[in-house]
Amino acid sequence: MASAISLLSEDQFLCSICLDVFTDPVTIPCGHNFCKSCITEHWDTNDQHQCPLCKEQYEKIPHLRVNTFISEMAAQFKQSVSRETITSTIRSSSEEQHTDPGEVLCDFCTDTKLRALKSCLDCLVSYCEAHLEPHHRIPGLKRHMLINPVKNLESRVCKKHNRPLEQFCRTDQICVCQFCSESEHKLHHIVSLKEEYEEKKAELGKTEAEVQRMIQERELKIKQIKQSVTLSREDADRETAKSVEVFTALMQSVERRMAQVIDMIDEKHKQTEELAEGLIKELEEEISELMKRSTELEQLSRSEDHFQFLQNNFTLKVPPPTKHWTKVKIPFSYDGILGTPLAELEETLSREMKVLCAEAELKKxxxxxxxxxxxxxxxxxxxxxxxxxxxxxxxxxxxxxxxxxxxxxxxxxxxxxxxxxxxxxxxxxxxxxxxxxxxxxxxxxxxxxxxxxxxxxxxxxxxxxxxxxxxxxxxxxxxxxxxxxxxxxxxxxxxxxxxxxxxxxxxxxxxxxxxxxxxxxxxxxxxxxxxxxxxxxxxxxxxxxxxxxxxxx
Structure with missing residues (x-):
């Protein structure tokens, strides 16, 4: 049986509706064969009952029976293809380990796995250039959907109808197959994947451009903020230098005035000292004179010569004072001494502050x-x-x-x-x-x-x-x-x-x-x-x- 199958064309085992190997094949009155589910669903979704290939019409749906001969031949073909695929996969498993993880390889290569050129959404198989050749030659395979090689091909096939997801429902925003668009999505807005892809890609381009614009806008803002920080630092340095200059000048003015006040206080104290020294000298001279008189009085008091004692009676009198010493005081109060200098300092500082501020402002x-x-x-x-x-x-x-x-x-x-x-x-x-x-x-x-x-x-x-x-x-x-x-x-x-x-x-x-x-x-x-x-x-x-x-x- 296997040799007989090998002599047949692959196209003879394919349903012209689903483009896959027959499942429960039936023969309609015109002689064409289809999967039972495919022809039934085709007639259920169309008002006219006609053959999809020769367009022969029928007044009512013919009674369908499975063609056992074709069914057995299709089953044998599936087993043959399955064994071949499994064997090639096992033989090349060790070689696949040396390929890039993201690279898609041909599923039919046996010795050395070649890189896949296309993936078929109908066969759910990826082909290298040599094994893709039948899809360019056999009429039935030419109708298959070929795409750039991808992994997980099963995800690109409708699980309900076993058909490639080659259309897009904009109403529900999902990918659908041809049968989906003719049944539950019949009244929806359906477009091809390519059309939706190009529109979405155009939107993506606009979005990407907007994102790039936003990035550039924020990068510019970062640059402006950094520039502001730099300018702020420069301005802060200038203001610091100006402040140091102004306050240094003011402190120097205060220090000069302070030195003047201290000198004034010292001068006043010096005058007090000189006055005190003069008074003390005068008092010491009077004390010396009084002590001399005291000695004379003591000597006279010891005299027993009546005549001599009476002859010197002038010494018995106290010498007249040169001044009223009880009223003599040394002035040493410094109250109010800061009043005038502080007022003058305030006026000076106010004037100098205005000048210094004006100088600093003009400099700036x-x-x-x-x-x-x-x-x-x-x-x-x-x-x-x-x-x-x-x-x-x-x-x-x-x-x-x-x-x-x-x-x-x-x-x-x-x-x-x-x-x-x-x-x-x-x-x-x-x-x-x-x-x-x-x-x-x-x-x-x-x-x-x-x-x-x-x-x-x-x-x-x-x-x-x-x-x-x-x-x-x-x-x-x-x-x-x-x-x-x-x-x-x-x-x-x-x-x-x-x-x-x-x-x-x-x-x-x-x-x-x-x-x-x-x-x-x-x-x-x-x-x-x-x-x-x-x-x-x-x-x-x-x-x-x-x-x-x-x-x-």
Whole structure:
């Protein structure tokens, strides 16, 4: 029997529905053979009763009986294939131990196991290139589902219908076979595995891209945090150095004042000692004189010569005192001696603290210095700018210049070319020998033509000014704040912290804080603004000069 089976084609033992070796084969009236369960289920799921191969139709389902001859031949074929597979598996078991654990090998190789080229979902067997050849040649095998080699092929076959899971039910989100899609999943959304795979892979690509974006975003955030820590450390070091410098200077001032107070106390005590020494010397001289008189009195008291005794009766009188010693006291109270020095020290420390803090702030702010250049397109027609854009002064007549929507015409102002909408910046302006000026920063939205608007923050200006050579003012909303300065600034430093809403003005040479605008609201870009004011017949003709900033690390 085995020799007879070997002469038959493998295709003759395969059901054309399930594409597997016959199980309970039946022959229908047209002569074609099928597994009994396959043809029965096929007719149950279709309205027409016809042969799947020749399409011959039947009015009613024919009576089906198992073809015992084909059944026996199919059983013999299965046993033959099973023995062959088992034998080849046993012979190659020792060789498989030398292959890679994840490599799929051909199930039909007997001597040396070759790497599988494809796995068949219908045969549930993996084939090398040589043993895969029948699947390219035999018509029945050509219809088998071939995939890249995989292990555990049984998991890819429907356990209910023994068919390959080659479709996907999107309704239930599971893999199904052809029979599943025609029965319990008939009304569901069914697509091929390839279509679902490509869609899911596309989604996976998007997900992977999003994950990579999130990773990069977090890596960037880590970098920013580390950079913030580094900047914080640098800022902390600068602040520590500044604090040490300020407190060292204050302690030195306190120590100097303490030494002065100690010297004053010592001097007062020295004066007390000198007074005491003089009084003691005077008292000792009187005591010496009194002891001399006491000796004379003692000698006279021993005399028995009446005449001599009476002749010297003047010695019986006590010598008149030089001063009332009972009222003589040595002053040694030090109460209140610290009052004046402490008051002076407080005033000194307050003054020095302001100077030291201003020095430290200027040292820090100079790190944010910017190179400001004046914009001639914004300058009032009567203002004259230097060629380098660093100086401006008032001329007597208007110049013939091109009109511009940026030009300021309602007051003698000019803006810097540089604008700022974030961060910090600092610049210095020389105001030496001027009697009138206005300087600071202005919003991009300020009025430039028409009626003059006050230099107030609500109008987009944060400025200070000098008038008539002595009147310094901070130009705040609805009225100026008059400033009392200990010295006349020769150079003014302007510091702006956009995010903090801070505009500070400093006397650079003093150094001292002139005024600070706080809680400012900058809605748009801001620009440096200079106003040299009218030259007043030459008394105010000196230009405002943007000075280079010397950084001190």
């Amino acid at each position: 702010y100079r790190q944010y210095s910017v190179d400001v250049t004046l914009d001639p397109e914004t300058a009032h027609p009567k203002l004259i700018l230097s060629a380098d854009g660093k100086q401006v002064y008032h001329g007597n007549t208007s110049q013939y210049i091109r009109d511009s929507p940026k030009r300021i015409s309602s007051y003698f102002g000019v803006l810097g070319k540089q604008s700022f909408s974030s961060g910090r910046f600092y610049f210095e302006v020389q105001v030496k020998d001027k009697t009138d000026w206005v300087l600071g920063v202005a919003s991009e939205s300020i009025h430039r033509t028409g009626s003059f608007l006050e230099f107030w923050p609500q109008n987009g200006f944060w400025t200070i000014s000098l008038k008539d050579g002595y009147e310094y003012k901070a130009l705040v909303n609805f009225g100026p704040i008059y400033l009392s300065l200990k010295s006349k600034p020769q150079k003014v430093g302007v510091f702006v912290d956009y995010e903090a809403g801070l505009v500070s003005f400093y006397d650079v040479d003093a150094p001292a804080l002139i005024y600070a605008f706080t809680d400012c609201y900058f809605a748009k870009k801001i620009y440096p603004i200079l106003n040299p004011r009218n030259n007043n017949a030459g008394t105010n003709s000196t230009p405002l000069i943007i000075s280079p900033v010397t950084r001190t690390d």
